Amino acid sequence: MSKTVTVDFFYKNELSEKLQLWIVMPSAIRFNENNLTPDQITKIPTGEKLAYYILDKDQDLHLNYEVELYSTKNEKKTLTDEEKDFYLRNTILSPINTETTRLAKEITARQKNDHEKARAIFHYIVDNYRYIYPPSSRGVNSFLEVKKGDCGEFSFLFTALCRTLKIPARTVVGSWAYGKMNAHVWNEFFIEGEGWISVDTSMAYIQKKQTFRFFDSSLKTLHWKKYFGETEGQRVVFSKDAEIELLPKYKNNEEAYTLNPILINGEPFCWGQQSLNGRAPYLQPIYVKYEQNDDLFSSVDISQLFGTWKIREHGIKHFLERSKVFLLIIALLSMALNFIFQNFYLGVTYKLTFIIFFLCFILRRERVIIFSVFLLVMFLSLLSTLD
Missing domain, CATH: 3.10.620.30 (C8orf32 fold)
Known part of the structure; x- marks a missing residue:
């Protein structure tokens, strides 16, 4: 099965006239007319590259790239x-x-x-x-x-x-x-x-x-x-670590505000307005800095601070994952109708659909033992119906 996935990340500045954004740049990104070019790129101690952007109001950052599923096997075996x-x-x-x-x-x-x-x-x-x-x-x-x-x-x-x-x-x-x-x-x-x-x-x-x-x-x-x-x-x-130093230097707002601060070690912390001694608490995948905006009367939405991302698997893994949703709907619907009407064909349909549904989990190697038991039970039930 495929060991690569597609990551689709999107962020739109809805917080202030000028917003600063930091993100560890995926190595798979190639800058072209479809990608917003960073204002600065800095190599950080993790070996990764930290990109810095300045976004105007309503300007967006969109990164779409393919990456291999993470493994430590290619990581270095010695440290300086x-x-x-x-x-x-x-x-x-x-x-x-x-x-x-x-x-x-x-x-x-x-x-x-x-x-x-x-x-x-x-x-x-x-x-x-x-x-x-x-x-x-x-x-x-x-x-x-x-x-x-x-x-x-x-x-x-x-x-x-x-x-x-x-x-x-x-x-x-x-x-x-x-x-x-x-x-x-x-x-x-x-x-x-x-x-x-x-x-x-x-x-x-x-x-x-x-x-x-x-x-x-x-x-x-x-x-x-x-x-x-x-x-x-x-x-x-x-x-590849938390509390990464943000460059250019992150200067905390003197009067940081937010309607819903988090607590760090029991102390209020305004996400997107403060740093931990110039460092982001963590980059997942971004950290931002925005100025006070009097138009923000309600709490800031999580997507306005972190952006949104979707990750799509490839090949048979993606097909099996998407199929599970449709199979479960069909199985439950036909089972409910069979309960009402006691119809032979509906009984065969829901049992056969559940069998395929359980098989999707097994082929994806998700809780193989328990879904194998479910599959066997449903298969025996199907045989009894056909008899």
Whole structure:
């Protein structure tokens, strides 16, 4: 099956007369008459290129590109001293402080190498924190206090605890590789000679304690323990770490305002009006800066801050994903009509349609065992109807 997807990102400036926008530029983008050219491009410590745009009121940015599903196999297996320092740095969302140092040492007291220490941190987070969305506050300090958060908080904590132990780690910001605006955040830690190793504590938690959360989705889920060391391979990356420095320099508004500020470590933060010491909290896929606009009387819509994106799979994967929707509608409708009219042909139709529906999940490798059981049961039911 195809390992490439099409990403379609769109942003329109509806916030102010002049708006600044930063985005990690996808390597697949080729600038031509169809693409707005950045005002500045800067190479950042992650090895990516940060593009900077100035958009006039109602001007838009549209990026459409093909990209391979993300994998760490092509990532480097060694880091320079500068890169190690970058992935060991102390940040606001993933702080290295007395509390994180104490906790990391307590969790890994019996582990002898970095790989096993990272595994111990993985198990600790999965077992001791609860997934909720949206979180009450962003950042590790708040997460340690309330022990509840979304994929961002799970990831920020893993990064902080690894860095405390001098294990290079990063918070990877991206999206599930299907559908509209399916944002996600996870981790990677680095072992010299092995390279970057994937870890997803929030998905491990969900698969362990909220097993059916992704039951009918187009996501291939794994057993929870497998999220230490691998992913399902259905992701694209927007930025290979959080708190990336914004260049040109981001200057906070002196009187930042917003009708619905978020909290970062319990303190109000005006998204799109403030930065974290000149850094974006995260780029998913953009960060913006807009001036106060007296015409904005209601809360700012999420699309006005993050833009919108759609990701489309290719080939048979796309065909099977789209087919599931139509098959389910036909199956449910024919089953309801059969319940009312008790018609032989309607009975055959809904059972056969459900069989094909379950087969789509199996061919996409989504929860293969359970949908194989469903398929077998429905197939036997169909045989009994035909008899």
